[in-house]
Amino acid sequence: MKKLLLAVMLVCSFGTAKACTNFIATKGATTDGSVYVTYSADDYGLFTNLCHYAAGKHAKGTKREIIDYDSGESHGFIDEAAETYNVIGNINEYQVSIGETTYGGRDEMVDPNGQIDYGSLMYLGLQRSKTAREAIKVMTELVDKYGYQSSGESFTIADPNEVWILEMMGCGGDKKQKVVWVAVRIPDGMISGHANQARIGQFSTYNTEVITSKNCIKFAREKGWFTGKDKDFNWKMVYAAPDFGGRRYCDARVWSFFNHFCDMSEYLPWAMGKDKNAKDMPLWVKPNKQITLEDMKMSMRDHYEGTALSTLNDCGQGSWNMPYRPTPLEFEYNGKKYFTERPASTQQSAFSYVCQLRGWLPREIGGIIWFANDEGNTTVYVPIYCSNTERAECFNTPGADAVTFSDKNAFWVCNWVANMVYPRYSQMFPSLKAVRDRLENEYKTNQPQIEAKAQELYATDKAAAIKFLNDYSVQKSNEMLAEWKQLATYLIVKFNDMAIKPDKDGKFLRTESGFAVRPERPGMSQEARKVLVETTGDKFEVPTQK
DSSP states (O other): OOOOOOTTTOSSOOOOOSOOBEEEEOGGGBSSSOEEEEEEEEOTTOOOOOOEEOOEEOOTTOEEEEEOTTTOOEEEEEEOOSEEOOEETTEETTSOEEEEEEEEOOGGGOOTTOSBOHHHHHHHHHHHOSSHHHHHHHHHHHHHHHOBOSSEEEEEEEOSSOEEEEEEEEOTTOSSOOEEEEEEEOOTTOEEEESSSOOOOOGGGOSSOEEEOTTTTHHHHHHTSOOSOGGGOOHHHHHSOOOHHIIIIIIHHHHHHHHTTSOOGGGHHHHHOOOTTOOOOOSEEOOSSOBOHHHHHHHHTOOOTTSTTOTTSSGGGGGGTOOOOOSOSEEEETTEEEEOOOOSSOTTEEEEEEEEEOTTSOHHHHOEEEEESSOGGGSOOEEEETTOOOOOGGGSOTTOBTTBOOTTOHHHHHHHHHHHHGGGHHHHHHHHHHHHHHHHHHHHHHHHHHHHHHHHHHTTOHHHHHHHHHHHHHHHHHHHHHHHHHHHHHHHHHTGGGOBOOEETTEEOBOTTSOBOOOBOOOSOHHHHHHHHHHHTTTTOOOOOO
């Protein structure tokens, strides 16, 4: 589905195509008891800011216009809540976080008359909920009342104590029922994820809490899609059965996430997508170690390295080992259809985040959305606290949009750098990574003292603590932009004309007479040389001189 940003019409209008990724780590699976949930919002042409909805109290009778997340069209008005909460990005002031991935499912289930689309539903849930359970109640009651307009959707709904996956579909315009849904709580100590393929299966077998709409199974029976016993009902196989693409392009990303933390070899045939009898992946797994914030960031930066799906095993990597592939995912050559891999880290991501939720801290301090305004691998996850009410200019830049570049805007500056790096990845990425990791290590080092100061202020002046954290987030956002602009000019000088200018401590070397030291010319990677020689034979072989 094509997503458009209509910044003029919406306070925070960013949408996502059918190409997003959510990973989950429950508090029992992490080193310090944090809950981690991630999101990458991917679509070509998508431009985003860091969104913000201010908290507010609303008089009885106040209406809220529903603007479609995808098209920008109005779906009319619904009743506004008496009170709404502060939302920054995909986290609110109570440390509730909601992300999504679109899986589509049966086309005939889309309700063209539904009033609330999935994107609007996410932010309505964030504005009206203090816990994940409350968010599920709010979201499902809203669509029961007003109708659900979108295709099949998986929502990650989390708070500092619990993480749920809610999967939802419309009823195709049925006049008596508007929506079917199922919500599953991921057991504590487990990790989970979804990536554009419905993940909830035979939920009667799950040893955890499951909540469903009253018509969850009944609707499928009425349509003739399911005739077995209730206990045998399998949500995804009935409403969104995975095909080759649902496994290889979608579930494979979840497989790779799991594979970082446990042996997933028995499920590799499922992720590869071609074996119809392959063993299906579980909805969650137990990791073999406690997971850190850095682990979650690493997972969002994954290109299937070290696996059978790696994008570094063929000539598509080019002369400098590029792990990215141009889209579309499928292409034709000589009358046959082929595909490219689709890992979690992908160039078209407009924003990526890792939300960190911590119940042992005051709520205004405990929630952080580590936000990257481009894909996470080629930029920095900046700390934005859930109580923030002001955004740095780089994340909310007047005049910048999908076709208007601004060097004050994080999306454009980060894309500027990334697009220099992509085609010469092995040459240039180490320079980018050095700056990225230095900044993120700085945030990690600063975090304890920043939060200790915030707690000290919080004890006597809550507003001062909130302002302190907001100022810190804005400062780090601005510093990130300055560092990235400097990185852009450094890269163009150092790697000009596919050569490499020597430097030391960030300064380019000069001769005694002041001339720039001659650049090094390392040429293409060994892998590229191998492919070139093996595919061209002796065409480029230098003849032996006699």
